[in-house]
Amino acid sequence: MTLYFFYFFTFIVILSSFLVIFVSNPVHSVLFLIFTFFNAAIIFLIFKAEFLAMTLLIVYVGAVAVLFLFVVMMLNISESVIKEGFLRYFPFGLLLISIFLIELFMIFNSDKVIFPENGFLKINEIMNLGMDNTKSLGLFLYTDYFIIFQISGFLLLLAMIGAIVLAHSDIKNPKSISPINQKNVDKKTIIKLN
Amino acid sequence: MIILPEIILSIGFLLLLCISPFIKNDSHKFIGYLSLLLIFLTQFSIVKDIFIFEEVFEGFFIVDSFGSFLKLIILISAGLVLFFYLIVKNDKSLDRPEFPLVVLISLIGMMFMVSANNLLSLFVSIELQSLALYILVSFSKEDLNSSEAGVKYFVVGSLSTCIFLFGSSLIYGLVGSTDFSSISKYMIDQPDIPMILIIGLIFILVSISLKISAAPFHMWTPDVYQGAPTIVTAFISTAPKVAVFGVLIRLLVFPFGEIIVDWGKLVIILSITSMIIGSLGAIMQSDIKRLMAYSTINHIGFMLMGLVPGTEDGITAISIYLILYLTMNLGVFLFILNMQRDQINVTSIKDLSGLYKTEPIMAGCLAIILFSMAGIPPLAGFVGKLLILNVVVDSNLFFLATLAVITSVVAAFYYIRMVKSIFFDEPSEELDILTNNQSKLLMILFSFFNLTVILYPQFFLNLSASIALSLFALK
Numbered sequence A: 001m002t003l004y005f006f007y008f009f010t011f012i013v014i015l016s017s018f019l020v021i022f023v024s025n026p027v028h029s030v031l032f033l034i035f036t037f038f039n040a041a042i043i044f045l046i047f048k049a050e051f052l053a054m055t056l057l058i059v060y061v062g063a064v065a066v067l068f069l070f071v072v073m074m075l076n077i078s079e080s081v082i083k084e085g086f087l088r089y090f091p092f093g094l095l096l097i098s099i100f101l102i103e104l105f106m107i108f109n110s111d112k113v114i115f116p117e118n119g120f121l122k123i124n125e126i127m128n129l130g131m132d133n134t135k136s137l138g139l140f141l142y143t144d145y146f147i148i149f150q151i152s153g154f155l156l157l158l159a160m161i162g163a164i165v166l167a168h169s170d171i172k173n174p175k176s177i178s179p180i181n182q183k184n185v186d187k188k189t190i191i192k193l194n
Numbered sequence B: 001m002i003i004l005p006e007i008i009l010s011i012g013f014l015l016l017l018c019i020s021p022f023i024k025n026d027s028h029k030f031i032g033y034l035s036l037l038l039i040f041l042t043q044f045s046i047v048k049d050i051f052i053f054e055e056v057f058e059g060f061f062i063v064d065s066f067g068s069f070l071k072l073i074i075l076i077s078a079g080l081v082l083f084f085y086l087i088v089k090n091d092k093s094l095d096r097p098e099f100p101l102v103v104l105i106s107l108i109g110m111m112f113m114v115s116a117n118n119l120l121s122l123f124v125s126i127e128l129q130s131l132a133l134y135i136l137v138s139f140s141k142e143d144l145n146s147s148e149a150g151v152k153y154f155v156v157g158s159l160s161t162c163i164f165l166f167g168s169s170l171i172y173g174l175v176g177s178t179d180f181s182s183i184s185k186y187m188i189d190q191p192d193i194p195m196i197l198i199i200g201l202i203f204i205l206v207s208i209s210l211k212i213s214a215a216p217f218h219m220w221t222p223d224v225y226q227g228a229p230t231i232v233t234a235f236i237s238t239a240p241k242v243a244v245f246g247v248l249i250r251l252l253v254f255p256f257g258e259i260i261v262d263w264g265k266l267v268i269i270l271s272i273t274s275m276i277i278g279s280l281g282a283i284m285q286s287d288i289k290r291l292m293a294y295s296t297i298n299h300i301g302f303m304l305m306g307l308v309p310g311t312e313d314g315i316t317a318i319s320i321y322l323i324l325y326l327t328m329n330l331g332v333f334l335f336i337l338n339m340q341r342d343q344i345n346v347t348s349i350k351d352l353s354g355l356y357k358t359e360p361i362m363a364g365c366l367a368i369i370l371f372s373m374a375g376i377p378p379l380a381g382f383v384g385k386l387l388i389l390n391v392v393v394d395s396n397l398f399f400l401a402t403l404a405v406i407t408s409v410v411a412a413f414y415y416i417r418m419v420k421s422i423f424f425d426e427p428s429e430e431l432d433i434l435t436n437n438q439s440k441l442l443m444i445l446f447s448f449f450n451l452t453v454i455l456y457p458q459f460f461l462n463l464s465a466s467i468a469l470s471l472f473a474l475k
Helices: A001-024 A026-046 A050-075 A079-084 A086-109 A125-129 A133-141 A147-165 A177-181 B004-023 B027-048 B067-086 B098-114 B119-137 B143-175 B182-187 B195-212 B221-226 B230-236 B239-253 B257-281 B288-307 B312-340 B360-374 B380-396 B398-423 B437-455 B457-472
Strands: B054-056 B061-063
Touching: A001 A026, A026 A050, A026 B098, A050 A133, A079 A177, A125 B457, A147 B098, A147 B119, A147 B239, B004 B061, B004 B098, B027 B054, B027 B067, B027 B098, B061 B067, B067 B098, B067 B230, B067 B239, B067 B312, B067 B437, B067 B457, B098 B119, B119 B143, B119 B230, B119 B239, B143 B182, B143 B221, B182 B257, B195 B239, B195 B257, B221 B230, B230 B257, B230 B288, B230 B312, B239 B257, B239 B288, B239 B312, B239 B457, B257 B288, B257 B398, B288 B312, B288 B380, B288 B398, B312 B360, B312 B380, B312 B437, B312 B457, B360 B380, B360 B398, B360 B437, B380 B437
Parallel strands: none
Antiparallel strands: B054 B061
């Protein structure tokens, strides 16, 4: 049963990701992108990776795709501009895709790739206790990886400070005049004749 | 508490961040002096526990004398730069309380960097440090050069991050762990090291070379040094260089110490190209900041040379060279910060001409520091170069030593040309008289230090030897 669900949703993912490229309207294409993300999240859920599924929804659908949508709507690109470079870039894209495909086949067919089973990641032990993966990830992140988590927090704080420092400007001489000054304008003082 | 210094600095930073909006007048000065106090407290707590050796946080970080010593140098140089920032008249756009705060947060990143004992923690702390530096470089918003330098630095830095991550992922895929001791153990157990591991190391080495601006990964350095506000250039040419160099030493000596045959050649190539480009590139420069960028590349090449044998003596020599390099660099940048004509900062070499007539004392101090950079005996730069060359000759790398001597002769040309212009050229337009007494005093101190290091080298040798010993204790 799970297998049929998996094939069904993978089919939708592939179909909608093709549509992302081939649909002519950019807004529709972003909407199909969101649809792809949703179905990918469902595939994660089928494999009991609910944390990844929710992260995908929150981060990609909630933030990135909405940002794309804003950009697409604000730029207002005409359809002809998008279609322009298609034939020119198609061979190069095809080359990249085929290289990627060959690499994938090579990885899964070779016996040289090692997937470390009981390496450094102690998360396997926690997962084997029968907890769901969000809980075990949380347990893991706030104990063993606590210091990395803290430093990442500092990184985010710094990003915020940086954004404010670089974007905020306190203009000393604004062009607008305060209402009080406007009201107090006097005909005799405002006109200067030298 | 083993990581007390980091805790003091982090919590102090957060406190300063909270109080900074409530100070109305001259808030950058207030926050700047408090940051200096904070840095002083942190130094005190490091000195208290300098001989501790312990792994903390599940082996993510390691506290040892090598790391503590580097932290101390980083904090001292950053403290000096902050002090310059407070005493020198800066561009108006730099007078904001965020400036010392961003310096502080980059210091937190650097302190974690030099004690990182895991590729993951190393990556996060390098990011913390570099992100702060991107912000500092593009701090001066009205100045287009500063924004341009910021974008360039950011692009190169992101590239470096990608390369680092790719290298670490290769190593992780092979070893199954990012822990330094596990990597080291894997290499001891393995009869012959797989090629992938060496490729991973090469990627990490390239990424770190981008950060310390070792040629052929130096392209961004002159542009960023020239475009950034001078006080920021003074900062990025001192503290981060020490931190990244510390990371490089720790990585190469401990987890990858087994494959010294492989990385030795790479470091030799990096060192040779850096020395050649650093010495030849600077000859045609007319801007002091640009010239200092090439000078940094040259010095980095010299220091990398000491790493090639991978011995304790080499690390000792590098540590001493790092200290001496900091004093020379800070001295020159303090002078550049004070170079003004009609209240406007100038950075051309031509502006130095005839300085001797207006400012004899400052001219003398600058000349001493420049001679020291060129490696003229008996000044400090000579001591550093001598120690490194000694190590290289001891390990029978005569070709490298010869090349180093030749390139430093070439490099001496442009330092001495500056000295000639200070003493013998007729001034076209005179610079403003230096009225800043604190800067004068500091310049005299720097040049005095450069003059007298030769009298007590044993102090530095003993200090650095004990530090290098602690690094090799892991093996």
